[in-house]
Amino acid sequence: MGRKYVDCREYPSDIGCTVALSADSEDELLEAAVQHAVAVHQHQDTPELRTQLKTMFKDGAPPA
Known part of the structure; x- marks a missing residue:
């Protein structure tokens, strides 16, 4: 598995x-x-939050 990232800049x-x-x-x-x-x-740490966060993961590294 390669590196994964999530970037708050992509979500207002x-x-x-x-x-x-x-x-x-x-x-x-x-x-x-x-x-x-x-x-x-x-946010509250819920199963729904964890599921939502996983959908936001991307392959690679965040752009500069």
Whole structure:
């Protein structure tokens, strides 16, 4: 499996978040993305959030 990433810049938010996260495994990326979503965006850690975040994962590394 190659590197995966999720990039908040691709999703509008009230705070204009510019964080991008990447990892070599989907499990590691999911845990980091959940922590970010809860701490910064005040989401609740639910199965639905985890499912939604997984759909946002992309292959490779975030653009500069």
